[in-house]
Amino acid sequence: MPQIVFDQVEKSYGSVRVLPPLDLSLNDGEFTVLVGPSGCGKSTTLRILAGLETLSGGEIFFDGAPIGALEPKERDIAMVFQDYALYPHMNIAKNMSFALRLQKAPKSEITEKVQRVADMLNIGHLLDRKPAELSGGQRQRVAMGRALVRDAGTFLFDEPLSNLDAKLRGKMRTELAEMRDTIDKNMVYVTHDQVEAMTLGDRIVVMNEGTIQQQGSPEELFKSPVNMFVAGFIGSPTMNFMDGALQQAESGLSVTGDGYTLPLTAEDAARLHNATSRDVVVGLRPSSFERNASLPGQVALKVVVAEYLGAQSVLVTHCGQQELLVEMQSAAPLKAGTTETFGIRTDEIMIFDKASGLRL
Amino acid sequence: MQTANVNRLTPYLFMAPALIVMAVALMYPIGYMIYASFLNWNPSQRIGEAEWVGFSNYINLLQDDAFRESLWVTLKFAAIVVTLEMIIGVGLALLLDRNIRGMSVLRTIFILPMMIAPIVVGLMWRYMYHPTVGIFNRTLKSLGLEPIPWLSDGSWAFTSVIIADIWQWTPFIFILSLAALQSLPRSALEASRIDGATPWQQVIYIKLPLMMPVLIVTLLLRLIDAFKVLEVILVMTNGGPGLSTEILSLRINRTAAEFRELGEAAAMSNYxxxxxxxxxxxxxxxxxxxxxxxxxxxxxxxxxx
Structure with missing residues (x-):
């Protein structure tokens, strides 16, 4: 299980640069999730790591040894593909044992390994079937099984759950989370789904347009995003952003904008005291609202739509001209069209620089 | 009730014209040929005057050495050309299945031979095989080697005919194989690379098995065509020297035109x-x-x- 280091890794197709120089290190035994919107370079990064794409510049090191020129098979990796990439003409046992058979492993060992992994994944009864005879979820398991049988040092997952329906995806996500704890390997997982990233990753690397925006634990990313992109990408429902301006009042620093004025905590005030720009963007998580008149921040919102989700409801509201999402317990239903006053936990307010998008 | 019956007949009514055309254009000649194969029929006779001989044309043919030789030449020819064309065509497709600059131009050039009229192909090769002015023998001569009797020696003529057919029809297999290769699932090939397959192992364990359905159909199509080959050989050797390149279509043509045995030619066609x-x-x-x-x-x- 090597430590993997990307050193100034670049990728271009002709004159199109998809990955500007990228530095990244993946620690031994960690479950790292690369997450970002489509086209952010996360899949390319994974494919470069797998050796399916060549490097246009820079180098990758496994435990200090450069591997950029090595063939995929020399890198001790196993990979699960988005479309499973099973061999359609081989049965499941043959699919899972392909790598071992190429290595000319003893027959008894192959049978034993395949059986053990198949039992672990509950596909033991399917070994004689062809991939076309399996449902999507079963194919997904076979793809996992094929990677596990290899017993490689590093596992790569390229959006492995995105072809499954919502219910099955949730189930497989849980199973993956269990697997993560039982298998002590490097795992690199690519997804565009921040829920998968949050639930699976020991460490999440948020990417956008080929560059790493931030990396850290799920909690770090949620609680202290470094910029508006990360703040908006992590968390569901997504964070509300409102234009505003910092204002020094007699009671302390506050931020004000269309339809609201919110006091900032002393801590924020001290940090923002020297902020060069007065034009900011206020970030508010939908979960920061509470129907509590004793909170320091109070704002009047016009409820436009109430989306009932069971225990929770998501309210789409208007604050002046801006749309705000508010997450509430469904117990006290609010009617659309009414204007209500909500309390805001001011210690959860995030202030971003309007020009650069960076957290202030 | 009656309307329902009429309605059910409607599709057949619409199909009837096509059916009649097909019956006249296809069934009639085939029926005519089958009928003729039971006759001892000379072109100077009307078909009604010809003598009914039952299966004797078929039986005679089986005992006829020239026919058996011709059948053997045809089988040998088809087997050899189709095997070689499959190997070369699939091999080329495997080699050229990659992004090369100008690949589309190259592909068009590759399939040109297939688009040339067979008569022209025959003439072209006949001139290239010409014993004194043909390009092959002139080249051999300029290299100081003995000229080869391309079309005048029995076994060389057979080889020459095979070379010409391979030149003309390998592109057919190439183009279909390439299409099959390019429709293979990319991710399965990538998975096999990660599983540790060398390019050769990829070909043997992944690419060829996945191409197999297309290859089998291609093979059968090519075989059917190879059995019917006529023009190129007609122009190049006209079956000679001796019977060395006399494939069945040629033999049928000669039986009807030279030997004036229409019944026997028909029986041969039926075989x-x-x-x-x-x-x-x-x-x-x-x-x-x-x-x-x-x-x-x-x-x-x-x-x-």
Whole structure:
């Protein structure tokens, strides 16, 4: 299980640069999730790591040894593909044992390994079937099984759950989370789904347009995003952003904008005291609202739509001209069209620089 | 009730013209040929005057050394050209299945031979094989080597005919193989690279097995065509020297035109027809089997979902 280091890794197709120089290190035994919107370079990064794409510049090191020129098979990796990439003409046992058979492993060992992994994944009864005879979820398991049988040092997952329906995806996500704890390997997982990233990753690397925006634990990313992109990408429902301006009042620093004025905590005030720009963007998580008149921040919102989700409801509201999402317990239903006053936990307010998008 | 009956007949009414055309254009000549094969029929006679001889044309043919030789030449020719064309065509496709600059131009050039009229191909090769002014022998001579009797020696003539056919028809296999290769699932090939397959192992364990359905159909199509080859050989050797390149179509042509044995020519055509029919049935059965298997797989997957 090597430590993997990307050193100034670049990728271009002709004159199109998809990955500007990228530095990244993946620690031994960690479950790292690369997450970002489509086209952010996360899949390319994974494919470069797998050796399916060549490097246009820079180098990758496994435990200090450069591997950029090595063939995929020399890198001790196993990979699960988005479309499973099973061999359609081989049965499941043959699919899972392909790598071992190429290595000319003893027959008894192959049978034993395949059986053990198949039992672990509950596909033991399917070994004689062809991939076309399996449902999507079963194919997904076979793809996992094929990677596990290899017993490689590093596992790569390229959006492995995105072809499954919502219910099955949730189930497989849980199973993956269990697997993560039982298998002590490097795992690199690519997804565009921040829920998968949050639930699976020991460490999440948020990417956008080929560059790493931030990396850290799920909690770090949620609680202290470094910029508006990360703040908006992590968390569901997504964070509300409102234009505003910092204002020094007699009671302390506050931020004000269309339809609201919110006091900032002393801590924020001290940090923002020297902020060069007065034009900011206020970030508010939908979960920061509470129907509590004793909170320091109070704002009047016009409820436009109430989306009932069971225990929770998501309210789409208007604050002046801006749309705000508010997450509430469904117990006290609010009617659309009414204007209500909500309390805001001011210690959860995030202030971003309007020009650069960076957290202030 | 009556309207319903009329309605049910409507599709047949619409199909009737096509059916009649087909019966006249296709069934009539075939029926005529089958009927003729039971006659001792000379072109100077009207068909009604010809003597009914039953199966004697078929029996005579089986004992006729020239026919058996011709059948053997045809089988040998078809087997050799199709085997070599498959190997070269699939091999080329495997080699050229990559992003090369100008690949589309190259591909067009590759399939040009297929588009040339067979008569022209025959003439072209006949001039290239010409014993004194042909390019091959002039080249050999300029290299100080002995000229080769390309078309005048029996075994060389057979080889020459094979070379010309391979030149003309390998592109057919190449183009179909390339299409099959390019429709293979990319991710399965990438998975095999990660699983540690070398390029050779990829070809043997992944690419060829996945191309197999297309290859089998291509093979059968090519075989059917190879049995019917006529023009190129007619122009190049006209069956000679001796009977060395006299494939069945040529023999049929000569039996009818030179020997004036229309009944025997018809019987010969029927033997060829039976041979081709067997191949066609084989292809049909193969397609059926593939379809049945696909349906079974779909049903099985559906049941487990």
């Amino acid at each position: 060829l027809l039976i041979l081709l029919l067997l191949l066609t049935v084989a292809m049909y059965l193969y397609n059926k089997a593939v379809e049945a298997r696909a349906a079974r797989l779909r049903a099985a997957a559906g049941g487990d979902a």
